[in-house]
Amino acid sequence: METGAPVIELVGVSKSFGGVAALRDIDFVLQAGEIHGLVGENGAGKSTLMKIIAGVHGDYVGELRLDGRETRFRSAGDALAAGVGMVHQELSIAPDLSVGENVFLGTQPVNKAGIVQWRRMVEDARRLLAGLGLEIDPRARIGDLPIGLQQMVEIARVLFSGARIIILDEPTSALSPPEVERLFSLLRRLREDGRSIVFISHFLDDILRVADTVTVFRNGRRIATTPASETRKAALIERMIGAGHEELGESYRADIRLASASAAPVVLQASNLSLGRAYRDVSLELREGEVLGLYGFMGCGQIELVRTLFGKLKPDGGVLRIAGTEVRLASTSAARRAGIAFVPESRRSMLFHAEPLYKNTSVSALERISRLFLKPAREREMAHAQIDKLQIRPPRAEALVGSLSGGNQQKVGLAKWLSFPPKVLILSEPTRGMDVGAKEDVVRIVRGLRAEGLAILVASTEPETVLSLADRIMVMKKGAVVREFENEVISKDRLLEAA
Amino acid sequence: MTASVTDEKRRARRAGVGALLRGQMRNIAPFLTLICLIAFFSFASPSFPTLDNVGNILTQVSVTGIIAVGLTFVILCAEIDLSIASVANATGIVVAYFTAQESYVNIANLPLPGAAAIALAFLACTLLGLLNAFGITFIGIPSFIMTLAMMQIAAGISALLVRGQIAYKVPDLVATLGAGSIGGIPWIVIVAAVLLLAGHLVLTYTRFGRYVYIVGGNREAAEYSGLNVKLIIGTVMVISAVSSGIAGMLGVAHFGSAQQNEFDTYLLDAIAAVVVGGTSLFGGRGGIGNTIVGLFVLGVLNNGLDHVKIDSFLKILIRGLILLAALVINVYAQRLRETAEE
Numbered sequence: 001m002e003t004g005a006p007v008i009e010l011v012g013v014s015k016s017f018g019g020v021a022a023l024r025d026i027d028f029v030l031q032a033g034e035i036h037g038l039v040g041e042n043g044a045g046k047s048t049l050m051k052i053i054a055g056v057h058g059d060y061v062g063e064l065r066l067d068g069r070e071t072r073f074r075s076a077g078d079a080l081a082a083g084v085g086m087v088h089q090e091l092s093i094a095p096d097l098s099v100g101e102n103v104f105l106g107t108q109p110v111n112k113a114g115i116v117q118w119r120r121m122v123e124d125a126r127r128l129l130a131g132l133g134l135e136i137d138p139r140a141r142i143g144d145l146p147i148g149l150q151q152m153v154e155i156a157r158v159l160f161s162g163a164r165i166i167i168l169d170e171p172t173s174a175l176s177p178p179e180v181e182r183l184f185s186l187l188r189r190l191r192e193d194g195r196s197i198v199f200i201s202h203f204l205d206d207i208l209r210v211a212d213t214v215t216v217f218r219n220g221r222r223i224a225t226t227p228a229s230e231t232r233k234a235a236l237i238e239r240m241i242g243a244g245h246e247e248l249g250e251s252y253r254a255d256i257r258l259a260s261a262s263a264a265p266v267v268l269q270a271s272n273l274s275l276g277r278a279y280r281d282v283s284l285e286l287r288e289g290e291v292l293g294l295y296g297f298m299g300c301g302q303i304e305l306v307r308t309l310f311g312k313l314k315p316d317g318g319v320l321r322i323a324g325t326e327v328r329l330a331s332t333s334a335a336r337r338a339g340i341a342f343v344p345e346s347r348r349s350m351l352f353h354a355e356p357l358y359k360n361t362s363v364s365a366l367e368r369i370s371r372l373f374l375k376p377a378r379e380r381e382m383a384h385a386q387i388d389k390l391q392i393r394p395p396r397a398e399a400l401v402g403s404l405s406g407g408n409q410q411k412v413g414l415a416k417w418l419s420f421p422p423k424v425l426i427l428s429e430p431t432r433g434m435d436v437g438a439k440e441d442v443v444r445i446v447r448g449l450r451a452e453g454l455a456i457l458v459a460s461t462e463p464e465t466v467l468s469l470a471d472r473i474m475v476m477k478k479g480a481v482v483r484e485f486e487n488e489v490i491s492k493d494r495l496l497e498a499a
Numbered sequence: 500m501t502a503s504v505t506d507e508k509r510r511a512r513r514a515g516v517g518a519l520l521r522g523q524m525r526n527i528a529p530f531l532t533l534i535c536l537i538a539f540f541s542f543a544s545p546s547f548p549t550l551d552n553v554g555n556i557l558t559q560v561s562v563t564g565i566i567a568v569g570l571t572f573v574i575l576c577a578e579i580d581l582s583i584a585s586v587a588n589a590t591g592i593v594v595a596y597f598t599a600q601e602s603y604v605n606i607a608n609l610p611l612p613g614a615a616a617i618a619l620a621f622l623a624c625t626l627l628g629l630l631n632a633f634g635i636t637f638i639g640i641p642s643f644i645m646t647l648a649m650m651q652i653a654a655g656i657s658a659l660l661v662r663g664q665i666a667y668k669v670p671d672l673v674a675t676l677g678a679g680s681i682g683g684i685p686w687i688v689i690v691a692a693v694l695l696l697a698g699h700l701v702l703t704y705t706r707f708g709r710y711v712y713i714v715g716g717n718r719e720a721a722e723y724s725g726l727n728v729k730l731i732i733g734t735v736m737v738i739s740a741v742s743s744g745i746a747g748m749l750g751v752a753h754f755g756s757a758q759q760n761e762f763d764t765y766l767l768d769a770i771a772a773v774v775v776g777g778t779s780l781f782g783g784r785g786g787i788g789n790t791i792v793g794l795f796v797l798g799v800l801n802n803g804l805d806h807v808k809i810d811s812f813l814k815i816l817i818r819g820l821i822l823l824a825a826l827v828i829n830v831y832a833q834r835l836r837e838t839a840e841e
Contacts, residue, residue, distance in 0.1 A: 312722070336725025349719045354783065355712075363713055363724045370706050416724060 006068070007032045007165060007196050008053060008084075013062030015048055022048045024220045026062070030165065030196050035187055037207035037228065038200045040217030040240055042462065046200050049217070050167045053198075054086040055079030085163030089170040089298070091154050095143030100125035102142050103157050128160055129153075132186060147277070148179030152186060159190070166190070167198040172206045173299035173478070174277075184210045202297040202499070204233045216240055237493045259471040260487030264288040265323070267455040268340070268424045270309070273318035278304035279479040282318070286424060286455045291446060293470025294459040296499055301479040302459045303345070306426050309457070310342035311335035322423070336364060339423035343413050345432055350413035353402030357392070358383035360401050360412050365419040386415035390445055407438030414445065425449065426457045431465045443468050463492045475499050525777040525784060525832040529792045529825070532775075536796060540803035547806045557688045560798035562587075562750045562762075564691040564791075566769040568698040569742030571790045572735040574773050575702070576715045577782025578635070578642040580739045582649035584766035586627050587747030588759070589653040594620035594673060594748045595666035595757035606664045613670030620748055621741070627653055628740025632733030642736070650766075657759050666757040669748070677752025687749050694742065699787035711735060715782025767822075772797050775825035777832065796825075 008030040015023040023045045030036055038046045051057045052064065055073030063070055066082055073079040076086070093102050101108065103125045109117045125138035134152055142150055151171060158166055172180050187197055187210055201207050207214060208228055215225040216239040223239050268286040273279070279301030286292050296302050307313045309320070311329030320327055322338050329335045335342070341364070344350050352360055362369070362379040369378050383397040390411045392404075401412055410430070417425065430446070431439045446469050450456055458469045466473055473490065475483040475498045483498040541548040566583050573580045596608045597616035611619070627649060634645040669677070676686045702708035710731045714721045722728050746765070751757040776793025778785025800821060804814045 310723075331727060331729070332722050332725045333727040333730075341725075342723060344723050348717075349723050351720055352713060352716045352783075354716055359709070359713075363709075363721075363726070366706050366709065372706065373704050374706055374709055 005032055006030065007066065009065040009068070010049070010053075011063040011065070013049070013052065013060055013064070015052065015057060015060040022220050023052075023060070026222050028215065028222060028225075030198060031213075032196055033191050033194045034212045035191055035197045035199055035210055037211030037214040038198060038217065039202075039204060039207060039214060039236055044217040044240070045220040046217045047169065048220075050086065050169065050198060050200060053079070053165075054084055054167055056086075080158075080161050080163060083162055083164045084167070085158030085161060085165070086167040087151070087154050087158055087169065087171065089173065091147075091150055093142055093150055093154055095141075097142060098139050099129075099136050099142050099145070099153055100138030102153055103128065103138070103160060105157060107161070129156060132156055132159070133189065134186075146179065148175050148182060151175070152183065155186065159195075164194070165196045165198070167200070169200045170202065170298070171199065172201060172203055173297060176478075180206065204236050208233065208236075233497065234493070237496050241492055241496070256467050256491065257489050258473065258486050259290070262287050262290055262471075264290065266321075267323055268309070268457075269321040269324075271319045271321075273305070273308060273315045273320065275301075275304055275308060275313060275315045277479070278313075279476070282476075282481055284474060284481070286457055288455050289450055289453045290471045291450050291456040291458055291469050293466035293473040294457060294476060295463060295466040295473055295495060296461065296476035298461050299478075300461075300476040300499075302461075302476050303428065305476070306342065306428050306457070306459050309335075309424075309426055310340055312342075336422075340426065341417035341422035341424065342426045343417070343428065343430065345429035347406070347409050347413060350416075351401050351409055353400070355401060356398045357387075357401055357404075357412060358397040361386050361415045361419065364416050368420050382419045383415075386418055389418070390415055391441065407434050407441070410434065410438070411441070411445075418449075421449075421452065421454060424455045424457070426459070428459045429461070429465070430458060430469075431460070431462065439465075439468075463495050467492060467495065524835050525779065525829070526789065528828045528832065529775060529777045529789065529796060532825070533792055533796045533799065536799045536803065540799065540806060544803070544806035547803055552802065552806075554683075554685075556795070556798045556802045558685050559802060560772075560794045561685070561687040561691040562746050562753065563765055563768045563772055563797070564794050565694055565746035565749065566743050566765055567772045567790050567794060568694045568787065569735075569739030570769050570773050571698060571778060571785070571787055572702070572711055573642075573739045574770075574778050574780065575711050575782055575785060576732055576735050577718070577780075578732060578735070579770075580631070580642065580646045580736065581766065582627070582631065582646040582653055583739060583743040583769055584762040584764075585650040585653035585657070586624055586740050587743040587750060587765060588762040589627070589656045589660075589747070590620050590624040590744035591669075591747035591751035591762070592657045592660050592666070592757045592759075593623045595669050595751060596660045598666075598668045598670055600666050600668050604664065604666055604668075606661060606666055608660075608666070613672060616670050617673065617748070620744060623656075624740045624744025624747070625737060628737035629733075631740060632736040635736060636729035636733045654759070661757065661759060663759070667755065669752050669757070673748050674752045677749035678755070687753055690745070690749060694745070695787055695791060702786055707731070707734070712783055715779075715784075717783070768797060771822050771825070774829055775822065777829065779832075780829060793825075796821075 006029045010026055010028040013023060013026045014021065026049060028049065040046045048057065052060050055076045055078045058072065058074045064072060071082065073082065094105065100122050104121055109120045109124065111117055122138045129136050129138065136149060142153060155166065171183060175183065190197060199207060199211055211228045213225060214228050214231060214236065216223040216236060218240060264287040266285050266287050270282060270284050273282045282305055284292065294302050304313055308315050311332045311334050320329065327338055329338065358379045361383045365382065369375055380397045386392065387395045392408050392411050392415065401409060404412065430442050434442070446456060458466060460466050472484070472486040473495065474481050475495065477499055546552065566587060570580055570583055594616050597611045597619055599610035600606060600608060631645055631649050634640045635642050676690055679686050702711060710726060713726065714728055714731050718728060747762065750762060754761060772793040773790050774780060774793070775796050776785065776789035776791065778789045800818065804817065
């Protein structure tokens with residue numbers, strides 16, 4: 001490893017979105033031939049910073065120096081031309097094209113007439129991939145390869161476009177352990193070639209294994225930069241969430257007492273559910289009048305798991321029981337009839353924006369109030385009951401849902417299940433993008449429903465959401481349940497450490 | 500009532516009259532088009548604005564109107580059915596095939612009592628609709644492609660049954676409803692009106708009708724609300740095929756013959772009527788009221804062009820241009836609505 005000169009230097013960089021500061025006065029240095037880990041919670045500012053370096057955000061305050069010269073990238077193409085490439089969490093490959101075509105996407109070798117020179121492309125791709133230690137047939141359809149190899153082909157593409165600075169956003173979240181090993185050996189090889197790598201990840205163990213340097217972000221500020229060999233996971237977590245003396249630290253470090261599993265009857269029971277690469281061997285029990293929290297990073301499999309419980313995805317294996325009876329949920333309507341309600345994470349997939357509020361709140365209950373003909377008066381009555389109960393504003397049954405604020409839309413998405421309460425309520429990211437007041441409303445509503453005896457499952461990638469709502473907590477990591485917390489005192493740092 | 504009126508006013512004031520108008524563009528534009536067309540033809544030709552001619556127009560749009568009832572359901576669900584004309588043709592031929600023909604008709608048919616022939620015709624169009632439904636929901640073929648295949652299948656059934664010949668006789672009930680009249684009003688107009696009304700009532704006042712709008716408005720949200728989206732889409736495909744079947748039977752009686760390809764123009768006419776009327780091609784907006792306006796726009800246009808001195812070949816081009824204009828308005832209205840909602 002060469003002791004590098006700085007290739008990228010940021011001095012006093014700030015960036016805000018619509019008046020909300022995302023980055024405040026950041027200084028950051030990336031050396032040649034180093035792997036630099038970037039850690040921080042969701043919204044800490046690490047992705048924003050990397051998008052500035054990769055040219056996605058051209059509008060910021062402060063200075064960016066490339067090889068010591070001040071510069072400003074206006075577009076991702078701009079940055080790539082200067083040698084900075086980014087590989088996003090969602091790969092941007094064309095799955096139906098061959099490996100070779102993906103390596104040269106948009107820059108295929110052509111002859112004078114503009115015809116693609118296939119043989120040359122295949123040979124070049126084979127040579128370039130072999131240079132990275134990858135024995136892949138360039139003629140293979142890339143969609144047929146495992147995710148890990150697809151990702152490496154994308155890294156290869158960024159390299160061949162001339163990048164000497166490569167930014168990887170959450171590269172290991174979808175990889176199996178052997179694939180992670182393979183990626184790491186590729187990254188070490190690139191480091192030996194003198195390239196620089198920024199590695200953004202929630203997986204602190206991965207960061208500590210491969211990175212030379214680690215930088216911690218919190219609330220748009222750079223908190224610390226240390227050599228990876230001189231720090232530990234616990235120390236990183238403490239910096240990510242703020243130590244005791246920090247202004248917001250108190251609430252983050254506060255201990256939360258979890259209940260023990262109650263003696264109430266089990267409503268929903270899953271045994272050894274598995275689904276492809278998404279998750280495997282998941283077992284859980286959900287009882288009347290309790291809230292079970294499901295926590296894990298993006299891509300840990302919880303999105304797929306909750307969709308399986310609602311009949312949207314079908315598991316490859318395992319058994320699902322409702323009130324002791326084995327069920328096979330063939331569709332979402334079968335799940336609804338079995339008494340399961342689901343509020344998805346995106347408002348787009350739960351609401352009918354062009355329809356008035358009362359048609360939104362009645363949609364899942366129509367079958368129970370009308371056999372053949374609609375009963376609009378009854379629907380409005382139901383809407384008003386929910387408006388009062390959940391304090392939806394404006395309190396008008398005729399209001400178009402598209403005209404409501406985000407927090408109120410979220411309440412409508414919940415309200416549609418409550419007129420005829422289900423047995424099981426599954427909430428996915430119930431507080432995403434909400435302000436503090438709206439989050440408190442959610443906590444109050446969920447507590448109220450629990451008191452009514454509902455069995456509630458809350459799945460979230462935000463630790464605060466799970467901690468503030470759940471009686472018991474299960475932690476998922478890369479498709480498996482890795483920890484269960486109950487009847488003990490827990491805090492955010494312990495939760496993060498488990499994931 | 501007073502409360503909702505003041506509510507309405509308050510909302511209008513808040514959003515601005517312009518936004519309200521833009522939101523209603525989908526319903527206003529086709530109606531204005533219709534009024535302009537009527538005004539133009541009344542002015543251009545004295546033979547156009549007569550009671551007799553109104554009767555002509557009504558009769559001329561009846562077959563299209565019956566097909567358009569089912570098609571409105573389909574398009575409201577954001578699907579399409581290209582097999583309507585073909586299914587109508589096949590059903591008309593089926594009903595003739597099971598009716599005793601004159602001795603000079605050279606078709607190896609199977610004469611049955613009229614009721615049985617009608618029942619078999621209904622069975623035929625229902626089965627074709629079910630096949631569409633199966634392909635679209637269970638196998639997952641896009642409706643555009645599935646019904647394109649069905650268009651060929653139904654045409655094939657027609658061809659096999661008549662083998663290039665023409666049949667003339669249909670059961671008495673079908674003959675009366677298709678070609679007879681009562682008190683000067685053609686039965687076919689009455690049937691079309693009743694079916695359009697029935698379609699409107701189903702869409703507006705029943706749970707199923709609500710589901711049709713909900714599925715068309717946001718299919719993903721409908722599924723996450725626990726609705727059986729496949730069942731709803733399958734049902735509208737069957738409704739469409741049965742509407743087409745009824746139109747096919749009455750149409751055969753109306754035209755006085757059953758032969759291949761005699762409904763071909765009704766595919767475009769029915770789609771045009773629904774879309775020109777303002778029902779959104781993206782689903783969830785519109786309804787039978789829009790379809791009726793669309794039917795009259797097309798009916799007045801077709802009929803009116805016969806009353807003014809115009810090159811009959813040019814008429815085809817004019818129809819095409821008017822259809823294009825309506826499509827532009829349809830897509831534009833969708834966009835305006837979306838901006839008005841924001």
